[in-house]
Amino acid sequence: MDIESFIRERLPVCPVADLPGLRLHLAAPHSGLSQLDGPSPYWAHLWGGGLALGRFLRERPETVAGRRVMDLGTGSGVAAIIAAQAGGHLTAVDIDPRAVVVVRLNAALNGVGLDVRQDDLLAGPAPDVDCILVSDLFYDRALAGRVTPFLDRCLAAKIEVLVGDPWRMPLPTARLEVLAEYRVADFGRGAGPAAVFRFLGPT
Secondary structure: OOHHHHHHHHOOEEEOOOOOOOEEEOOOOOOOHHHOOOOOOHHHOOOHHHHHHHHHHHHOHHHOOOOEEEEEOOOOOHHHHHHHHOOOEEEEEEOOHHHHHHHHHHHHHOOOOOEEEEOOOOOOOOOOOOEEEEEOOOOOHHHHHHHHHHHHHHHHOOOEEEEEEOOOOOOOHHHEEEEEEEEEOOOOOOOEEEEEEEEOOOO
16 A cells, blocks of 8 residues: 555544644554554654644744745644645655655645655755744754754754744753743643744854
8 A cells, every 4th residue: 555545544634623724634543553664654643843833823924924934844744734824835844755745635635735845954055945944853862963053054044943842852942032832732742831932043
């Protein structure tokens, strides 16, 4: 079974309580994700940082309206879809090619068009965008060690960087300005605090 058929058949379309009106293909108790090869299917679940960013962008659509926006590590596409609904011109990027498939399906479910692609951008230059959304990428010290210098290159290119995260370690809190705080669901942890931050240059 190809991945699109697997998603359509095994991941039911579900409402997202934290973002009314949003519908996504999400894992259910008998979806059989263990049958999939490759990296962990993070794209099949809801994560607190993406939900916080989604709520923030619903409340403040002017943050992305009319701007070129990249959703880095898009996962299921929550932040990208909400940003597109707010009027942003979206590129959604994930290292997992299966995430590309689910994001395209989820975007279609919610009536938005996204440029979705599989890529690892962290070793490269800053992209040609106005704003970067970063959800739930600071859960691992090695990954954080790659994300932070990439975001520094983005800041040097005058790109605004917004981070959504439920206060996981090793979140670089000294480099973050809290813009909004929420209580949202987070896979594996239940409801709890999360925030949207502006990523700042080193002091």
